Amino acid sequence: MSTVTPGIIEARAAAFRECFSHLRAEIGRVFVGQPALVEQLLVCFFCQGHALVEGAPGLGKTLLIRTLSEAVNLTFARIQCTPDLMPADVVGTNILTERADGRREFVFERGPIFANVVLADEINRATPRTQSAFLEAMQERRVTVFGLDHHIEEPFSVFATQNPIEMEGTYPLPEAQLDRFFFKLIVQTPDFPDLAEIMARTTGSVRPTVTPRFGPDVVREAAALIRDVAIADEVTTLVLRLVRATHPDAPDAPASVRQFVRYGASPRGAQAVILAAKTLALLDGRYHASATDVRRVAVPALSHRLILNFQGEMERASPLAIVGDVVGAAS
C-alpha cells in the first residue's frame, strides 16, 4: 500500500507549479520575450530531457541556459565545443595523483558533464568522436571511463546549441544523437519591442540579477511526479498515431511526409511527447494528460527526429511545418 496520499501529491504539484513560475519569472527578468520558448525549455528541463537549442549567434541562448541553472540552485557547466575538443574534456579522465602516504594512484577527475545543467555550446563544431561522448551520458546518465561506470547525479540536462547559419567546419549531428534530444527549440530573432527592451536592460549600469530558489530536490520530485500523471489510452493512441504518421510509408501519413520525409520519428519521440504532455497537464492543475497537451508539444518533440529525403533537402522543406501537417491530419 502506497503511503503517498492525494494531499502529498497535491503539495508536490503545487511546489512544482511554484518552481515553474519562479523559473519563468527569473528567466523573464534576464531573457526578453519568447515565452513559448521559455516554457518549452522548462518543460524539457522538468522532464529531465535534453534540448537542442538552435538560433543565430547573439540571441541569448547561453544566457537562457545559465539563468535557468542559477535560478534553481543547480550546478552549471559550459562546454564550448571546438574541433579539438576531446571526449576526456567532456566526461573527465583518470589523473595520476599522489596520496598522503606517498603512494600514487589514478583518481577519476570528473568532467563538466557531471553538472546538473550542461551547456554544450555549438555542439556541431565538435568532432563526431566528441559528440559521441555525450551520447552515453545523455541516454544512460552515466559515463564509462577505463571500464568504470560513473553515474551522473540527477537532475541532469544537456542543452546543446547550434548555429544554423554557419555550417562550414561543422559536423552535423548524426541522427542517433539528434534522437536523444527531448526537444528542439528554435530561438527567434527578437521583434522590435523586445529588441528595445534588451537594449534597455543590457546597456545600462544596472544588470538584472537572478534570485536562486528551490533546489535539486524540487526538480527531482517534480520529475517523478510528472511520470505519475495519468494518461488515457485514447491519448496514448493519438501520440502513437502522430509518430506513425511521420513515416512516409504509414497509411495515414500526410502528403508532405510522403513527399519530403525519408524516415520518421522514433519511439523516443513518442516518449517525449507523452512526458511533455504530462508536464503541461500538471502545470494546468490536472493529473492527467489530454489530447490538447499532446498537440501543443508535438512540434518541438518530433520536428528534429524527421530525416528528410533528397527532395525535402533540396526544397528546404521545414520539419516544423511537416509535423504541423501531421498534427493537423491526426486531429
Place this chain on the structure above:
Amino acid sequence: MPQSDAALLLSRLTRFRRRATLALWMHDTVPATAGLVLVAEAMAVWQRSLPDRPIETAAALLAAACAIGLTSALVRRPTLRLTARAVDERAHLRDRVVTAFQCRAGSDAISRLVLRDAIAHLDSVSPAAAFPLRLPRAVPTIGALAVGVPLAVAAVISLLPPSPVRSALPSTLADAMPPPGARIERDAAMSDRSGRRSTATADARVTTETIPPSEVERATQPQAGRPPSSTSAATPGSPQPDADTPAGGPGTRGGRGPGQSVGTAAPADAGIAAAAAGGPAEGRGGVGAGRGGAAPADSTAGTSTGDRSRDGGYAAAWAAAEAALPQERIPPRLREYVRRYFSAIRPAAEQP
C-alpha cells in the same frame, strides 16, 4: 474512498449514457419513420389504393418506427467508455472523464485525484446539455417528403386506371351475393359429431347452432356406392391442400376424421369467381362436406342435399362464367384462373 469515487463516476456516466441512448433513439426514429412511410407509399402505389384506415395505418407506422428507433438505439448504445469520451468532447473536459474511467480501479493517489477531478467536472455538466435531443438535420427535408410524397402518391393513384380485378369485383359481387342476413341452411352432413351445425349467411359469416345427436348420426352416415371424394385423393382424416382454391378462404379444414370436416366458404368463392367472370353467382349452395378431412371448396364427397343444390347452382354459375370469360376486360391470366376454379369445384355428378 476510491471505491465510492469509482461508483460515483460510474453512476454519473450511466446517467449520461441513458441520455445518449435517448438522443440516439430520437435520432434514429426519424429516418425509420421516413423509411416506413416510403415503404407504405410504395405499397400503396403498387396496390393502386390508399389504406382503408389512414389514421390507424399512420399510428401503426409511427409505433413501428418508434420501435425500430428504440431497437437501433439500444443496439448502438455507447459503452461507458465511449460515453466518457463523448462527454469529454462535448463538454470540453479535456479527456478528464475517459482518464478517470480508466483509473477507476486504481488505488494510488493520482488515480483518486483524477477521479475526484472528473466527478467534480461531471457534476457541472448536465446530461441534457451534453446530449441534447436534436432532430437530424434532414428532418425538414424528410418532413417535406413525408407530406409531399403522399400527396403525389394520391395524385398518381387517382390518375392510374383501376385494377381490372377490383373494377370488376365490386360491381358484380354485390349482385352476386344475397342480401345480408339471408340464412343458408346447411346440410346435416355439415355438422360435426358434437352436435354443432354450421350455417352461413351469404356474406360468409359463419354461425353455429346445436342440433340433436341423432340427426347428426343420421346425416353423417356414409352412403353406399358413393366415393368419399370424387376428385381428391386425400385419405380420410388428413388435411387436404387447398391450392386449387386460391380465391379465398375455402373453408374450415377439420382433419378430424371421416365426415367431420366442415366447409363453409364455397358460396363466397363461387360467387367471387362468377362475379369475376362477369356472370351471376349461384354456387352458394355448395358446401364441402365429406370424409376427406379437409373441406375446401373442392368436390368432396357430397352425399347431402347441399351437394344436390350445388349441382344445380354449379351449372348455372359455370355457364354464366363461361359466357363472361371471353370479355376483353378479363385478363387472360384470370380467365384461366376462373376455369381452374370451376373445374375444382365441379360436383361429382357432373364429373366426366
